[in-house]
Structures are given as C-alpha cells and as structure tokens.
Amino acid sequence: MTAPEVLIVGLDSMPPAIAFDTCAAIMPNLTRLRADGASGPLRSTDPPVTCPAWISMTTGRPPGELGIYGFRRRQTGTYAMSLVSAADITHPRIWDLADAAQKRSVVVSVPLTWPPVAGPRTALTSCFLTPSDRAAFTAGCADATELRTLFGPYIPDVEDFRGADVHATIDRCAALTKQHGAIFRHLIARHRPHFAMMVDLGPDRFHHACLRHVMATHPDFAPDHRALDYYRLLDNELGATLALAGPDTTVMVVSDHGVKPLYGAVCINELLLREGLLVLRDGPPPVPAPLSALNVNWDRTVAFGEGGYHGRIFLNRTGRDPGGIVTPDRAPALIDQLRRLLTALTGPDGHPMHNVVFEPSEKYGDTYAGMPPDLTVYFDNLNRRSAGTVGHGTIFLPCNDTGTDHANHDFDGIFALLGPGVQRGERRASILDIFATALHRLGIAAPAGTSGQVL
Numbered sequence: 124m125t126a127p128e129v130l131i132v133g134l135d136s137m138p139p140a141i142a143f144d145t146c147a148a149i150m151p152n153l154t155r156l157r158a159d160g161a162s163g164p165l166r167s168t169d170p171p172v173t174c175p176a177w178i179s180m181t182t183g184r185p186p187g188e189l190g191i192y193g194f195r196r197r198q199t200g201t202y203a204m205s206l207v208s209a210a211d212i213t214h215p216r217i218w219d220l221a222d223a224a225q226k227r228s229v230v231v232s233v234p235l236t237w238p239p240v241a242g243p244r245t246a247l248t249s250c251f252l253t254p255s256d257r258a259a260f261t262a263g264c265a266d267a268t269e270l271r272t273l274f275g276p277y278i279p280d281v282e283d284f285r286g287a288d289v290h291a292t293i294d295r296c297a298a299l300t301k302q303h304g305a306i307f308r309h310l311i312a313r314h315r316p317h318f319a320m321m322v323d324l325g326p327d328r329f330h331h332a333c334l335r336h337v338m339a340t341h342p343d344f345a346p347d348h349r350a351l352d353y354y355r356l357l358d359n360e361l362g363a364t365l366a367l368a369g370p371d372t373t374v375m376v377v378s379d380h381g382v383k384p385l386y387g388a389v390c391i392n393e394l395l396l397r398e399g400l401l402v403l404r405d406g407p408p409p410v411p412a413p414l415s416a417l418n419v420n421w422d423r424t425v426a427f428g429e430g431g432y433h434g435r436i437f438l439n440r441t442g443r444d445p446g447g448i449v450t451p452d453r454a455p456a457l458i459d460q461l462r463r464l465l466t467a468l469t470g471p472d473g474h475p476m477h478n479v480v481f482e483p484s485e486k487y488g489d490t491y492a493g494m495p496p497d498l499t500v501y502f503d504n505l506n507r508r509s510a511g512t513v514g515h516g517t518i519f520l521p522c523n524d525t526g527t528d529h530a531n532h533d534f535d536g537i538f539a540l541l542g543p544g545v546q547r548g549e550r551r552a553s554i555l556d557i558f559a560t561a562l563h564r565l566g567i568a569a570p571a572g573t574s575g576q577v578l
Contacts, residue, residue, distance in 0.1 A: 131376075135173065136380060136530070162540065181233065183574055187492065191211060191212075202445065228247075231247075275302070285523070299328075300323050307321040325357070373541070389468075389519060390519070391436065465478050465498070555574045
C-alpha cells in the first residue's frame with residue numbers, strides 16, 4: 124500500500140510527565156519516535172479542554188475565533204447550555220481542505236465529528252459524542268456495515284469511567300483503544316489516504332479514573348501495576364499504526380492537553396449565593412442539584428456560574444439574557460468585584476489559591492465569536508475544578524461533584540514528530556503548529572487567518 128503523507132495519532136490527555144518520563148521504558152515505540160525526531164510539551168488552548176483544543180488543532184484557529192469555550196455553549200436567548208457538536212464548527216478542518224485538494228483522508232474518532240459529515244474522499248468515524256453504538260457513526264466513504272462486521276459494535280466512549288470499579292474502567296479503556304486502532308489501520312489499508320488522523324480518548328478516561336495509581340506526585344498515590352499495563356497497550360497499538368508509515372511520512376503523536384492531580388472542587392454557585400450575587404426563590408435544595416433545576420430569582424441575580432474543569436461566570440445581562448438586569452454601565456464594576464472576590468479566595472486550609480481570572484478580551488482579543496463567559500477562572504491554577512451544583516452547604520469539595528475523579532486538565536500535552544526535514548531534538552510547540560505542519564506537508568496552502576508555525 125501507499126503510505127500516508129501525514130499520519131497523526133492523538134492520545135487525549137497525555138502529559139509529558141507520564142509519556143516522556145514515568146512510562147518512557149514501557150512505551151518504547153513512543154520513546155524511539157522521540158529519539159529519532161522532535162518532541163516536547165504541546166501547549167494547549169485557553170481553556171485546556173478537549174473540544175476547543177482538538178478543534179483548534181484541526182482548524183488552525185483559537186477558541187475565541189471558533190466561539191467554542193468548553194464542552195457546552197450558551198443557547199442564544201436562554202440560560203440553557205447545550206453540548207457543542209460538529210454542527211457548531213464553521214471553519215474547514217484539515218481533512219476538509221485535503222478533500223478540496225483532491226486528497227484522500229481517514230479520520231477516526233477525532234473530536235468533534237458528531238454528527239458525522241465528510242467529503243467523498245474522506246473515510247470518517249465519529250467521536251465520543253456519538254450517542255450509542257446503534258447511531259450512524261460513519262461519513263464519506265467509510266462503510267458502517269463493514270466496520271461493524273469486522274470490529275463489532277462501535278465504542279464511541281468509555282462507559283461509567285467515573286465509576287467505582289477501577290479495573291473494569293481499565294478494561295473498557297483498553298477495549299476502546301484496541302477497537303479504534305484496528306479500525307484506523309483497516310481504513311488506512313483500504314483507502315490509502317494522503318492524510319490520516321485518529322484520536323484515542325482512552326487515555327483521558329483512564330487518567331480521570333486512575334491517575335492516582337500512576338502519578339507519584341498525586342496526593343492519594345497508590346501504585347497499581349495493572350494500571351501501568353494500559354500504557355503498554357497504548358504503545359503496542361502505536362507501534363502497529365506506525366508500521367503503516369513510510370520513509371516519507373510525516374508522523375505526529377500529539378495530545379490536546381495534559382492532566383494533573385485533582386485536589387478538589389470549588390462550588391462556584393455556592394460562592395455566588397454566599398455573596399448575594401445569585402439568588403434562589405426557594406433557597407438551597409436539600410440535596411445537590413444543578414442550577415438549571417432550581418428556581419432562580421433572575422430579578423435579583425447578577426451573576427451565575429457553570430461547572431467543569433474550569434469555572435465560567437456569566438453576568439445576567441440586559442439585552443442578552445431573558446431576565447437580564449445588569450446594564451452595560453453596571454457591568455465593569457461587577458466584573459471588578461468578581462475578579463477581586465475570586466483572586467482573594469483562599470483554599471479550605473486558609474492558604475492562597477493562586478486563581479487565574481480573565482475576561483474574554485484578555486485571551487481572545489477584541490473580536491471573539493459565540494458567547495464566552497464574562498469571566499473564566501482556573502481555580503488554584505487548575506488544581507481544583509469548578510462544581511456548578513448547589514446544595515452542598517460549603518464552597519469546597521474534596522472531589523468532583525459528578526463522580527470519582529483523580530485528574531484535572533493541564534496546559535501541556537505532548538508532541539512527537541518525525542519526517543522529512545524534521546530537526547531532531549526537544550522543543551516546545553503550540554497546538555496550532557500541528558495544523559500548520561500538517562498542511563505544509565500535504566502541500567496545501569493554509570487559509571487566511573489561520574495560525575501556527577510549521578515544525
């Protein structure tokens with residue numbers, strides 16, 4: 124078969140500390156790739172979250188231009204949030220540009236590719252947002268019936284990865300990793316693409332369930348050799364895929380962001396309730412509940428928050444929100460008040476938290492799309508996540524409010540690059556550089572307005 128010109132393997136949520144240090148000896152294929160080529164930390168987006176990060180990598184545009192700031196987005200004219208999807212991406216991705224240039228592509232499980240849409244020269248299987256194994260999961264020239272016959276029901280995601288049975292989660296992560304790798308290699312052999320990209324979501328789910336079993340700096344570190352076996356599987360799958368590369372293939376192993384130990388959560392709406400900035404008509408619920416399930420007094424509420432790996436705070440603005448009371452002239456003073464509150468917030472031990480707080484213009488410039496939060500917060504420099512539920516009776520939780528979780532996202536993922544013209548050695552790179560490098564190697568001009576340096 125003809126080898127791809129560009130081959131990208133994405134390992135979601137893979138930090139340098141694990142891939143390059145702790146597990147270097149048990150991931151020989153990745154280590155050899157690093158020794159022969161270029162590698163180092165890959166800086167993620169602001170925020171360092173799966174959806175904006177992978178979309179930025181594959182479109183060459185930052186979150187502010189994409190209008191995507193997390194897993195969910197505000198619905199215009201309501202207080203509701205909805206999951207982002209492929210329908211929210213208005214800029215062409217690498218495989219779209221390749222298709223327009225008469226080049227073939229294979230794309231497996233790259234966020235966000237649900238609902239699946241692709242050109243005639245692209246064989247695509249959709250991402251973790253695919254609602255079930257019975258849903259349509261292919262587009263372009265990929266044959267769903269053939270894939271189901273060869274590889275069984277499609278596994279879009281790892282079920283119950285925040286459950287209590289860690290070893291069951293490891294088994295489910297392994298099943299996803301093996302199936303997606305096998306599908307990827309089959310489609311490459313079948314369609315002989317110029318461009319091929321797969322994202323394995325297994326490492327992300329694995330780290331949320333098992334980081335304390337593999338990262339020695341975790342406060343609850345408890346070594347588990349069964350957990351380390353998962354990295355051996357990842358590397359074996361990587362080796363099998365790299366075998367499809369030729370001497371002229373540009374190979375990239377990349378991650379959208381890293382991970383770090385999770386020290387707990389900050390209940391962002393509990394904090395706003397305490398400060399009188401958020402008001403409930405019926406008071407706090409007897410058991411924790413999301414804000415969307417509560418009777419909010421929008422006539423008196425000036426700010427409300429969303430949970431997630433980072434905190435998001437929205438002012439209740441006139442002209443934007445259905446019950447908005449914050450006029451444009453009041454907004455700057457409220458933003459300053461919230462910034463002071465969040466910056467001065469101390470942790471449960473009374474020590475400073477080193478929260479990072481910013482407005483959209485501070486990260487995305489004067490022009491940005493969609494509806495970004497009025498303030499974004501990285502609690503304790505991302506050592507703590509944001510909990511949006513109300514009814515805990517406290518601002519601080521020792522864990523995630525949505526299930527067992529040992530990890531939060533961090534800025535540095537990984538990249539390892541090998542191919543013609545690549546200078547060997549360690550360096551830092553930006554997630555946007557992957558887009559620029561892939562297009563350069565494919566001989567496709569980058570669209571106007573895209574970013575990134577050719578590595």
